[in-house]
Amino acid sequence: MIHWIDYFVIFLFIFGFSVYGILQSRKNQSSRDYFLGDRNLPWPIAMFSVVATETSVLTFISVPGLAYRDNWYFLQLALGYIIGRVLVSLILLPQYFSTGIISIYEVLGKKFGKNIQKIASAVFLVTRVLADGIRFLATAVVVQVITGWSLPASVLMIGIVTLGYTLSGGIRTIVWIDSIQFVLYLFGGVLTILFCLNHLDQSFASILSSLTSEGKLEIFNWRGNLFFDSSFFISALIGGALLSLASHGVDYMMVQRVLGTNSLDSAKKAMIGSGIFVFFQFTVFLMAGSLIFVMMDGVEIAKDREFTSFIVNYLPVGLKGVLLAGVLSAAMSTLSSSINALASSTINDWMGGSSSLKLSRFISLAWATILIGIALLFDESDSAIVIVGLQIASFTYGGLLGLFLLSKLKHNFHQVSLITGLVTSLLIVFYLKQVGIAWTWFILLSVFINILTVYIVDELRKRLNIKRKLS
16 A cells, blocks of 8 residues: 555646646647647657657556566567657658648548548557557556555546546647656656665676576577567567557557657657657666566566566655656556547548537547546456557557558559458458467568458459450
8 A cells, every 4th residue: 555645746746737738728729739739749749758658557567577577578679669660750751741631541531532541540449449448457457556446446547637638738738748757657667776776785787697697688589489489589570660660650649749740850750769769768667677576586476566566565655656656647648648549530530620629629538438438348368468458459550551551552442452451451360369470470461461452352353344344
């Protein structure tokens, strides 16, 4: 249980976020302001917002747990993330800025028709709700362990608090608060490292030597199976690059941040910079997990409970409140971003882009209610929560990425061909998972299947039409 001083520390942060959101609400004069911040967001703030949005509690809790249980193989993904964001900046961002769109799925609508735009948007909406349900669960587990509250009460508390500044301030408020929250939870990771080093009798060099001899600091895995081991270097690097290309190129929640900047160059800086900061962030939390392993003598703890157990059993009053505030900040940054992106996609992809500020806020409230409801239905998984969260995205990202790559070609594909390719790419992922293929290959294989299917179906349709005309 936590002390009243810890609750007071948490209250100060939450109160500050809420007041800031209310004050910023006066700057929103239109739906465009609410969803894009009038395209004048500073690129460093957009960059920090991207990192905060993708991080959530999955990094704050699960990544230290990975280092505690195993090693630093997860850092291989972060290398791929940087490569993926460079590809996003080269391939997709120029297309988004040149067309002047609000929702990225408008690109598909202009190329292939409104039906494809709505289908792509629907895939995004479903993916976002499911993935963020996992993030809600991760947060609720942490809050439950530290405070003793129930999982439903924890989810509701986070949801209600986040709604305060999300509905009033819009995207401009969200990205600025995201940046503050990023600094806060990263500071929590650094504090954990400093606390462990201060309370361990060994020198830092001695600790590193001990961890290295046990294989706890291994970063590159050359011993795995290429297609069946997600931690094998080539598999992790390619999987990380394609996951980042998809998540930050075709997931509107991520792209929305950089679309709010004033130029393509600013968007590129924010996008690539976020990959570098994510790599640094993973390093900090992996180091925290390794040091916690030393401090707790490697005692066996339930998955994804390692960091929370450390917070509860080792941290003093006050510092415990700062770490919990970091946990809540990570959760709120993802939730607020998700609510705003879901509402924006709904209005721009399904309602023709015409909406008042009042209606925009109402739709945001509706999505928030759905997100909270979905979160309450999830239960803990046997797999590490961070891996489950990434797997959910991998099921759909490949199909969406395939559509965007096809949109860059001069060829005009029929909607039937595109829908067939999308459905096939989604179904193939279930098969890949069933036969045990590493999730890091899901996106690459589903993109390939998607494009191949579209070409085959389109060619068959043409030949059938020719036959009909001849007959």
